[in-house]
Amino acid sequence: MGDATDDSKVRRVSIPRSAMVIASALDQLGRVKQWMRELVEHVGLGPREAFDMTLAVHEAVVNAIMHGNKQDVRKRVEIAHACEDGRLIVRVKDEGNGFDVARRLGRALKSVSPTEPSGRGLLLITRLADEVVYNERGNEVRLAKVIRRRG
Ligand SMILES: Nc1ncnc2c1ncn2[C@@H]1O[C@H](COP(=O)(O)OP(=O)(O)OP(=O)(O)O)[C@@H](O)[C@H]1O
Ligand SMILES: [Mg+2]
Numbered sequence: 001m002g003d004a005t006d007d008s009k010v011r012r013v014s015i016p017r018s019a020m021v022i023a024s025a026l027d028q029l030g031r032v033k034q035w036m037r038e039l040v041e042h043v044g045l046g047p048r049e050a051f052d053m054t055l056a057v058h059e060a061v062v063n064a065i066m067h068g069n070k071q072d073v074r075k076r077v078e079i080a081h082a083c084e085d086g087r088l089i090v091r092v093k094d095e096g097n098g099f100d101v102a103r104r105l106g107r108a109l110k111s112v113s114p115t116e117p118s119g120r121g122l123l124l125i126t127r128l129a130d131e132v133v134y135n136e137r138g139n140e141v142r143l144a145k146v147i148r149r150r151g
Contacts, residue, residue, distance in 0.1 A: 019080035024069035037130030056128040059121040098138030
């Protein structure tokens, strides 16, 4: 009853799932940043993993707001997390029509001209997350980061 064993059990039970919904406006990005800050802290990602995952999620959310929902504030972006098999999963979903992920990514991988001001988001996302899976339509992406044990 209330002994050390119970304490260690309690610590291992992380919030299994949480979600946030934002309007499709860039001024919502601060809320996402704060949500991510608390999430990576809670899950226990190291500083490098936390930075990478936060940036990957940021790029995915900006794409959802800009390209998916075209900044229509009536449309929502849903951001949800889950912890599965020692990985932090973050799902970003918009209400747009999606896009041809393979074609866009293939183009970006081929080369982004140094003078091109945009077109690096997908590249960053694939480099920074350990797994990136888009749904068929392209309006939802699932990013995963392995949670490495600290110490
Ligand atoms: N959620 C989305 N819905 C619809 N189209 C998308 C979505 N995400 C990406 N795209 C398409 O893929 C293209 C490439 O995305 P990427 O993030 O690499 O570049 P960008 O957003 O145009 O520029 P940057 O991210 O460098 O500012 C976008 O221009 C857009 O056409
Ligand atoms: Mg982008």
